């Protein structure tokens with residue numbers, strides 16, 4: 001057994017600072033285990049969110065040594081324990097307490113996005129026929145666990161705080177899932193361009209790099225959406241062509 | 248002391264406690280019926296257990312095997328539950344599950360497809376035909392997200408990170424609820440014409456568990472405290488395959504889908520031990536050679552299922568047997584091998600990654616194991632509680648007027664053992680019925696209203712909730728909540744766990760009662776803002792209540808049936824086969840267990856069971 005030092009941000013909306021905690025480290029532990037151990041041993045009121053402990057619920061997002069991570073999927077064996085491990089809350093959202101941030105903005109954003117609107121059923125029994133290859137792409141987007149790590153890392157939100165004008169990578173993934181859904185008939189391109197601020201994204205791919213679900217956010221969701229927006233609003237020829245050919 | 252400003256007040260026609268599959272489905276239904284709906288959950292929206300469900304949702308769509316129909320699903324569910332299920336619920340569940348699944352698709356869920364472009368279904372333990380509609384191994388996520396996204400456009404008021412600790416009653420009827428929000432620790436008072444409990448399970452009462460911090464049996468306890476009946480509490484499901492190594496991941500689930508895809512269980516000597524003991528009830532339906540079992544997993548309709556796909560209680564006990572006999576894996580489990588299918592399928596590795604992507608990642612990232620190349624080490628983990636609030640099969644109303652329950656916190660559907668995939672369908676079918684009937688009740692009965700007496704109940708609840716924080720000042724020898732929780736989990740696991748006997752369980756019960764005394768003195772340091780120590784102190788109350796209920800019912804049932812296995816009564820007893828154990832608060836305030844005879848099944852359902860022997 002060895003001990004590890006965890007430099008954890010403690011505080012509330014008003015103020016806070018890093019505090020060091022030492023705890024024993026054993027084989028296979030992840031950062032979340034260390035946090036829980038510290039909570040049980042010496043910081044009973046240390047605030048942290050978690051549920052599944054298996055990378056499935058997206059609750060335990062934080063910044064570990066400065067990197068946005070799921071604490072339950074960050075193994076201590078992969079960190080340098082000769083130095084203190086810093087654990088701090090997400091930076092793109094207001095702090096509630098310790099490692100917990102106020103992510104309610106994300107829930108509000110989603111309400112604004114036009115809902116799923118399917119075409120009429122294909123079969124008399126009220127069901128649809130869909131080929132697997134037509135949904136593989138959308139299924140990728142639907143893997144999102146709403147951990148908001150991508151939101152945290154995107155400079156438009158993190159540094160420029162354009163929360164009022166920009167929905168962030170998580171919701172581009174969501175809109176892409178709706179727009180590319182084989183049954184959906186709604187059109188969300190106008191909002192993408194105006195209200196959702198897709199133009200702010202300059203495709204740095206930081207969001208893709210941190211996604212624990214390995215969703216290719218930029219290449220598969222954002223770029224195709226940008227192309228659709230361009231087609232729709234800036235390329236009249238293509239548009240006429242599409243109307244004529246029905247494509 | 249609680250100040251008036253500590254209380255925020257809300258009024259709803261229907262209040263739904265719990266935002267997993269059952270709660271969301273109920274909320275959608277009640278809202279569609281025109282009710283003003285409030286939805287409360289302990290975590291953020293979308294993080295409930297339903298999100299973790301992997302394997303799929305059971306529904307006799309008959310897309311992969313046209314021989315399937317609701318009758319077979321009904322018979323499978325009853326057999327799995329060892330015939331103590333509420334047969335009316337089992338019937339409605341089997342009949343309505345297909346529509347509930349198709350409806351999800353209409354709301355945007357994208358299930359995996361068959362070659363003819365319909366919803367694909369796969370094999371799971373205890374189901375005669377491939378019946379689980381799924382999305383790889385992340386079906387729960389697809390389900391909860393679909394419901395969540397539909398719900399947000401219906402004007403439901405969502406109160407996230409809010410925990411209900413008491414129901415408020417007027418006479419017999421429930422008229423409201425009291426809770427606190429995590430963020431500020433402020434109190435919330437809800438007035439409601441009808442309430443639906445959809446709080447999930449109790450798995451945190453045990454040490455090795457697949458369940459999150461939320462699963463402390465709150466709904467069970469709220470109902471019990473309000474005077475409702477609990478049934479079937481002796482039946483706690485231990486899923487046969489949880490991770491066992493490294494220690495910090497112990498208990499995390501390994502989906503049954505692994506076995507459905509051809510994964511096999513082996514002991515230390517490499518022997519496939521599941522063929523050694525096949526229960527009489529399942530002899531006709533189980534493969535008698537490895538070859539036949541493999542063909543079944545690959546969709547051969549004329550083959551029977553491999554013994555790895557027997558019911559969970561049985562597989563869990565076989566694993567315990569191997570471990571006890573010294574034939575286990577190095578870390579106290581057995582081996583689950585899916586990598587071997589490479590011998591049979593040329594694209595085996597790709598196939599595994601495609602079919603079981605989240606299992607692949609889970610092992611790779613948490614245990615450093617590549618499941619396409621190596622076997623996993625697995626062992627039983629506390630997973631699900633069959634027992635819960637007793638409800639009327641058609642309306643989901645409990646024995647307390649205005650109080651409904653659905654999903655894992657309701658009892659009856661699964662009897663002595665739940666089949667995989669039958670929980671997700673349970674949530675949809677009974678979530679809908681609960682929402683529908685709660686809205687109806689709310690409309691017919693109107694608001695119960697709060698008088699002085701209800702306000703007193705609120706005040707009493709507030710005093711109770713603040714006590715652990717206030718004890719800091721007096722600090723009269725109180726303990727920290729985590730220590731008590733930990734002890735409870737240890738004792739329940741050891742004494743009222745997978746293999747039970749009278750002596751241990753009595754000791755377990757005594758321990759629970761002693762811990763209850765100590766919990767009355769628990770101290771939570773810190774203030775009211777987002778304070779997990781305080782929350783744990785409050786959760787202890789429900790953990791202790793459900794632990795006591797499990798222990799009492801398990802002591803009472805002197806036979807082995809389904810998930811309830813006793814070494815001192817190691818077989819099934821016909822006389823017990825028609826008995827259900829009911830738990831309620833007695834007049835003196837103590838917990839009482841009574842035996843009731845299960846109502847006679849109508850002849851047409853009996854016939855279905857006979858035809859499916």
Ligand SMILES: Cc1cc2nc3c(=O)[nH]c(=O)nc-3n(C[C@H](O)[C@H](O)[C@H](O)COP(=O)(O)OP(=O)(O)OC[C@H]3O[C@@H](n4cnc5c(N)ncnc54)[C@H](O)[C@@H]3O)c2cc1C
Nearest residue numbers: 265266267269289296297300302411447654655668670671
């Ligand atoms: C890892 C895992 C894998 C599984 N895989 C499958 C599968 O493949 N197929 C299948 O059919 N089943 C599966 N199950 C079982 C299934 O997921 C659960 O039984 C089911 O999701 C329970 O749903 P529910 O709606 O009843 O409760 P949950 O989804 O757990 O929701 C409970 C809700 O109640 C809230 N709550 C609890 N107490 C309170 C309170 N006091 N105040 C306010 N809110 C409260 C919680 O915050 C939460 O929102 C799995 C379970 C686990 C843990």
Ligand code: SF4
Nearest residue numbers: 154201203204205207
């Ligand atoms: S690629 Fe776009 S959305 Fe992603 S982080 Fe960069 S700017 Fe943000």
Ligand code: SF4
Nearest residue numbers: 144145147148150211
């Ligand atoms: S897209 Fe990826 S990083 Fe972003 S919220 Fe979803 S899972 Fe998290």
Ligand code: FES
Nearest residue numbers: 052053058060072
């Ligand atoms: S606890 Fe669920 S993702 Fe970490």
